[in-house]
Amino acid sequence: MASAHEVQVPLATRRSATGIPTGRLAVWWVLASEIVIFGGLLASYIMLRLHHPHWHEEAAHTNVWAGGFNTFVLLTSSLFAVLGHQAAEEEDGPRAARFLRLTVGGGLVFLIVKAFEWTNEIQHGFTIYRDLFWTYYYTATGLHGLHVLVGMIVLWIVARDAACGKHLHRVELIGIYWHFVDAVWIFLFPLFYIAR
């Protein structure tokens, strides 16, 4: 039983009235708030996209192959993340860590590709100022890229702990977040690359 003296790890953090571990529950609520953030941004984009007939000409200049390759990369990294989680549930820390590092690698590739993509587009004059379409393009993919970056950092930390068998339950948490980032991209890809 917790008492006034034992304060380092509050009893609160050890309870689970819902049966869902607190950490995972929190991640779900984080995702819920993320859904409405991206949802608001994409809803605005879709409305203006349908409002401006000329946007599909602009969209024609996005690089489907880069975007497609990145979709593939994220899907694969998601696979690694979930395999890492499987390893973690089998209490195999080092294996989980290896998979997580592979996931980070996936994120890295994603960002590198995106960097080349952007430089190329900017060099060809498709800057954030060229047209509102491009403003949305850079804002949405940029916001998503930021999430990828954050995810990579946390993944790295979790992997480090997992390698020495610590906080294995966190492997699943960061995994869930990473899959969400993947799912967001699954929608950004058709919205900004395919539909034209």
Next chain:
Amino acid sequence: MSTEERSAPREHTPHPNYLAVYGVLLSLFAISVAGPLWGMWWLTLITAFGVAVVKATMVAAYFMHLNVERRYIWYVLLIMLGFMLVLFAGVAPDVLARSGQNWQHLRAVQDAHGAARH
């Protein structure tokens, strides 16, 4: 009630075959890329967005384990999406539309005169 242990152990469900799921996702992805090749807008619509929905649902169900998670997590996430639909429905008549009852975008007028950007 079991409130005092570290974290209520999730009833260890057998993991689905992730590679199989991954395979399905990849083929769906291929479809979404191939879709526009036929150049039919409605087909593109289905292959691009219909498939995207399926893919996202699969990722959520199998990778995020929503299919073995407590039911109401689905509801929470879906309600959030629902609110986004409400937002869209309420805003589109003003922002998506180019003109409506007793109002119009000057842009619409200009476009009519071919004065649109580009």
Next chain:
Amino acid sequence: MASETTGKQQSFWSRYVFSTDHKVIGLQYLFTGMFMALVGGFLAYVFRMQLAFPGMSVPLYGVVTPNEYNALVTNHGTIMIFWVAMPVLIAGLGNYLIPLMIGCDDMVFPRLNRLSYQIFFLSTVVILVSLFVPGGGFGGAWTAYPPLSASAQYNHTPYGAPLWLIAVALEFVAFLLGGINFITTVMNARAPGMTPWRIPIFVWMVVIASVVFMASVGPLVAGAVMLLFDQLLGTHFYDPKAGGDPLLWQHLFWFFGHPEVYVVLLPALGVVAEVITVFARKKLFAYKTILYTSFATGIISFFVWAHHQFVAGIDPRMAHLFTITTLIISIPIAEMTFAFIATLYGGSIELRTPMLWALAFIAEFLIGGVTGIFLGANATDIYLHDSYFVVAHFHYTFFPIAIIAAFAALTYWFPKMFGRHMNETLGKIHFWGTIIPFNLIFIPLFVLGAAGQHRRIYSYEHFSQLFTPGLQSLRVLATSALVVMLLVQLVFLYNFFRSVWRGEKAEENPWKANTLEWLAPSPPPHGNFATMPSVYRGPYEYSVPGRPLDFWPQYAAD
């Protein structure tokens, strides 16, 4: 509280500044909110003086120029909502009370909790700084409609506008973190036996409010990013000339803005529920109905937002839909109000200070509520929109929430927070000295609004129909009442801080209340309870027939 720190200097920081204890963090939020309330009140004093005596040099301030006036009003509104109502009612009381009321020792994420306050503190600094930068504070109203807010070329506040936006954004982040903490804590960390239908209304309300906040703020966060880009990078999200749409922001803002008003309303109603049951020794009337109505309110609040935009250039056909939803939302709130009033029936009412505040809340909020109907009816809103009728309406809702309910909560939980009692007579003086001027401030504003006076106008000299002696005397009345009210607040501050150190000692359960926080010592130590409680019944079992005592605590085994 601070008295304990004397001599323990080195530990002071870890105990009161960087603590992860939910009670300390709650008090940090509370005191920051109270300080900002004084700031917001001062701003109101300055621009009210200008309105009553145009062009005068306001004592403690000076002459108010048009752009200064806009900045004063804008920041008054922003501060009162985001830096008073939210921190005091949700973050302050929520942090302090939730773990106590659900019977555990802390929030489930103590460090996240501390982070959330630190971000909030940063946002406070930023909003205060934004008032003193070159060009002055942002003056585009708390609704920040673009294009005005989007470019310094229009608003002439190159630094004020972005800083204001950044401060609000930071505040949102702080409350998102806090909200996630509240929700998960209540879902997972409840004491054994604390089943959903045994959770005190206040805790329920904070959770509902947090969910509603989280679900509604997302699009505005996205919108704020776009607006910030427009301000700093010169993009054109809201610039019609470049294909953007000003109305988009209005929708994104009000999609959050309206739910937000219920986000602050619900916790206030929660406070009232806790107080009236204790001081009427009555079981809350139709506990479940009250919960269902608040769920309904929370959900419907997502369908009414455009009632702020009836004449903003939206399609007139949409106005019909939003009028219908807006009047529908009066139904659950009406039922809730009735339930609260019914709770008093057959009670044994003792008019201590907290009870006075709680009852005043019901009486005053009714005025704010019913006047909302005039605005919700799209046709009358054509005339009343952006008039002082609106201003009076929402002060009759917001003031009861952010000030009256806050005072009810402070006076009620003061013995728990500081282990001492506040002075009853001073409390009553402060109560009447606040309530009477409050009505004298805002009733005249209803008349002025009905007479066609518009908002955010620094002087009415230019309007022959408005600058009449009759209407001007009303403005003077409102302002004088405000000055009185502000002076009376000194009584409160004296009473408050005197009682923190000198007030007569209070035992664990001075009000003979049922909820768990009264089991803990006053003030509760780190860890709250000597032994963690279990819960055996609902929170409002007062005057149960055949019991020796007229209260039956949730933690009592028999």
Next chain:
Amino acid sequence: MLEWLVPQASTSARDVDWLFTVILLTVGFWFVVAQSVLFTFIFRFRRRPGVPARYITGETPAEKHWISRPHLLVILCDVFLIASALWVWKTIKQDQPPADERVRIVAQQWAWVFVHPGLDGKLDTADDVTTVNELHVKTDTTYQFELTSKDVVHSFSVPAFRLKQDAVPGRLVTGWFRPIRPGAYDIQCAEICGIGHALMPARLIAETREQHVAWLAQHAPRAAGSAVLGLQERAAATQG
């Protein structure tokens, strides 16, 4: 009710005031009932020694009726209020009665520009009369206005007409009004638009047909020029 405070100078003013009174009576009734019940309870059930409080859960159907019955009545009132509100809104903001004349209103920081049709009664002809911060209209004439803004959001508001419509840049909003009583009325900007928001008051002069024709006659060509001049002065003044 409102006419006690502001003259009813247009047809829509009548409708709005009627609705205002209707709402006032309906919610006023509820307000009085709710308040009196509240205060009766407060006084009737003050604490008395030896009189314990009653134990009422409010969960039994019989007790629930105490709130569910009034609550049904509230729903009825809402239906009635919604119907009346939508009807008035329709007549004011949706129907466009056949217009006898049209005026163009352009808002900008911080002035109103009004384009009156000349004697020919048509806009965009040589004899249009452009003025700043002064709008001249004929009584008993249905006007259609088209409203837009050059820079930020403004709001064209004529309290005496119970008329208000935001002027949004990039949008052209049309509406109508029919003056019924001669006089000079305030025009306010009802949407914050920057430093000069309080400094863009304008006057609406409703006059008889004869007076109006006379006014048009003397302002026909060069009044516009002087008006623009006045505009620049104002702009300079508000900047300083």
